[in-house]
Amino acid sequence: MEYDKYAYEPFAVTVDLAVLTIRDGALQVLLVERGQDPYAGHWALPGGFVEPRESAETAARRELAEETGLADVTGLHLEQLRTYSEPDRDPRMRVVSVAFTALLPDAPEPRAGSDAARAGWLPYDSAGPLAFDHDTILADAHERVGAKLEYTCLATAFCPPEFTLGELQHVYETVWGTALDRPNFRRKVLATPGFVEAVPGAARLTGGRGKPAALYRAGPATALHPPLLRPSREGRPA
Amino acid sequence: MEYDKYAYEPFAVTVDLAVLTIRDGALQVLLVERGQDPYAGHWALPGGFVEPRESAETAARRELAEETGLADVTGLHLEQLRTYSEPDRDPRMRVVSVAFTALLPDAPEPRAGSDAARAGWLPYDSAGPLAFDHDTILADAHERVGAKLEYTCLATAFCPPEFTLGELQHVYETVWGTALDRPNFRRKVLATPGFVEAVPGAARLTGGRGKPAALYRAGPATALHPPLLRPSREGRPA
DNA sequence: GTGTTTATAGTCGATATGACTATTAAAAAG
DNA sequence: CTTTTTAATAGTCATATCGACTATAAACAC
Numbered sequence: 382m383e384y385d386k387y388a389y390e391p392f393a394v395t396v397d398l399a400v401l402t403i404r405d406g407a408l409q410v411l412l413v414e415r416g417q418d419p420y421a422g423h424w425a426l427p428g429g430f431v432e433p434r435e436s437a438e439t440a441a442r443r444e445l446a447e448e449t450g451l452a453d454v455t456g457l458h459l460e461q462l463r464t465y466s467e468p469d470r471d472p473r474m475r476v477v478s479v480a481f482t483a484l485l486p487d488a489p490e491p492r493a494g495s496d497a498a499r500a501g502w503l504p505y506d507s508a509g510p511l512a513f514d515h516d517t518i519l520a521d522a523h524e525r526v527g528a529k530l531e532y533t534c535l536a537t538a539f540c541p542p543e544f545t546l547g548e549l550q551h552v553y554e555t556v557w558g559t560a561l562d563r564p565n566f567r568r569k570v571l572a573t574p575g576f577v578e579a580v581p582g583a584a585r586l587t588g589g590r591g592k593p594a595a596l597y598r599a600g601p602a603t604a605l606h607p608p609l610l611r612p613s614r615e616g617r618p619a
Numbered sequence: 620m621e622y623d624k625y626a627y628e629p630f631a632v633t634v635d636l637a638v639l640t641i642r643d644g645a646l647q648v649l650l651v652e653r654g655q656d657p658y659a660g661h662w663a664l665p666g667g668f669v670e671p672r673e674s675a676e677t678a679a680r681r682e683l684a685e686e687t688g689l690a691d692v693t694g695l696h697l698e699q700l701r702t703y704s705e706p707d708r709d710p711r712m713r714v715v716s717v718a719f720t721a722l723l724p725d726a727p728e729p730r731a732g733s734d735a736a737r738a739g740w741l742p743y744d745s746a747g748p749l750a751f752d753h754d755t756i757l758a759d760a761h762e763r764v765g766a767k768l769e770y771t772c773l774a775t776a777f778c779p780p781e782f783t784l785g786e787l788q789h790v791y792e793t794v795w796g797t798a799l800d801r802p803n804f805r806r807k808v809l810a811t812p813g814f815v816e817a818v819p820g821a822a823r824l825t826g827g828r829g830k831p832a833a834l835y836r837a838g839p840a841t842a843l844h845p846p847l848l849r850p851s852r853e854g855r856p857a
Numbered sequence: 858g859t860g861t862t863t864a865t866a867g868t869c870g871a872t873a874t875g876a877c878t879a880t881t882a883a884a885a886a887g
Numbered sequence: 888c889t890t891t892t893t894a895a896t897a898g899t900c901a902t903a904t905c906g907a908c909t910a911t912a913a914a915c916a917c
Contacts, residue, residue: 830914
């Protein structure tokens with residue numbers, strides 16, 4: 382394309398983050414409360430402007446560090462979701478937003494940034510309605526994560542460095558909202574080379590009732606072949 | 620996020636299109652030849668600025684119509700790929716580009732637009748090196764389309780309204796670059812409800828050698844359950 | 858006719874899956 | 888300290904699906 386000076390029109394470019402984690406057995410999302418209009422008092426996804434010399438990915442990781450207060454966000458799963466560009470998605474001005482999805486294993490209490498009244502984790506199911514088009518972004522993020530659990534090893538991104546197969550299964554059940562058969566889930570995960578690897582001699586004795594579970598680490602594999610499909614529901618969106 | 624006047628920085632926002640089709644038995648991509656620097660004489664993906672009152676999706680569909688010369692692009696498959704925002708991806712100025720993938724069944728000769736020296740279809744394998752980061756965008760589009768063939772009914776987007784199963788199979792083989800077993804492919808497609816539906820009493824007699832093939836139309840299904848997986852190659856990207 | 862090409866039908870073993878039952882090891886209840 | 892409860896793990900079995908085949912059918916070239 383060519384740069385016709387008559388066609389050039391400046392846009393503001395921002396990033397919005399759908400930061401997901403599993404807390405208290407539920408899927409939760411990091412939200413900030415808006416301090417001013419529009420949508421003052423509403424919850425919104427954290428985000429901010431892309432700075433002149435950074436990419437959207439860099440901006441997203443910077444915002445993620447700022448909003449979660451985590452010192453090290455280098456290892457976290459951060460993935461571009463899609464870009465939202467409806468002309469009136471922000472009533473004040475033309476803003477194009479590149480949305481990202483981030484997955485966290487543990488859930489530190491966020492600190493409120495300078496531009497947000499409050500910040501905190503809210504259960505996904507009771508998160509709406511959010512400011513702007515953030516309900517749509519959040520729903521898209523949920524759908525994307527649910528789909529990627531099927532054919533990638535992404536579920537370990539929700540887990541701490543060492544985890545039990547029960548915890549891993551809980552990730553699937555929480556994101557998909559369905560129960561899975563435990564022996565079958567085990568069989569599938571262990572039959573996939575590189576999905577998880579056993580931590581030698583270790584067993585989780587922490588607090589839980591029942592037989593202690595063996596501990597596993599995330600393996601080197603990234604894809605799941607064949608995939609681990611959600612219990613069939615018809616007409617699933619493409 | 621808040622609109623701090625010190626943080627606000629204008630960007631140019633464009634769309635880039637990876638328009639794919641199958642011509643002469645090969646995967647081909649619509650390219651335009653740049654008429655001026657930078658990259659004068661290089662091939663590039665078609666694209667252009669997002670106008671002040673349109674979304675990126677609207678801009679992409681407008682550009683698609685302009686570049687292909689097709690009167691009706693409403694039915695064509697157009698899908699957001701991802702957004703490319705590296706600060707120096709365009710040497711002249713800060714440009715954030717929302718990339719789209721479009722799939723065409725037939726391949727009209729494109730007309731050169733006002734801002735391109737030439738436009739035409741080039742085989743995917745001999746398309747590079749392209750201007751800017753368009754090699755990356757094109758490779759991402761190819762990977763995305765290949766992956767979506769596995770678990771969606773997207774392949775029909777490459778086919779005319781009525782097609783044979785051999786033509787449909789050829790779509791898979793061309794995009795994936797692998798041969799498929801014909802009886803097994805038939806069985807899989809016909810066993811998936813809503814993927815294709817037979818055109819009653821019709822058979823393609825056009826020119827081809829061998830037994831005439833039955834004609835099919837795209838069915839109402841969008842997802843493929845279970846998926847039609849590529850012949851296994853290890854370490855497929857997520 | 859013969860041979861070639863492509864479409865279509867069907868077979869068979871290997872593998873994966875869904876729905877189960879059984880056993881084991883720990884904590885909690887009594 | 889024995890029983891109950893809870894959760895992890897092992898294993899079974901029928902079915903569905905897949906990959907690799909073979910076989911037949913319908914067109915054209917010669």
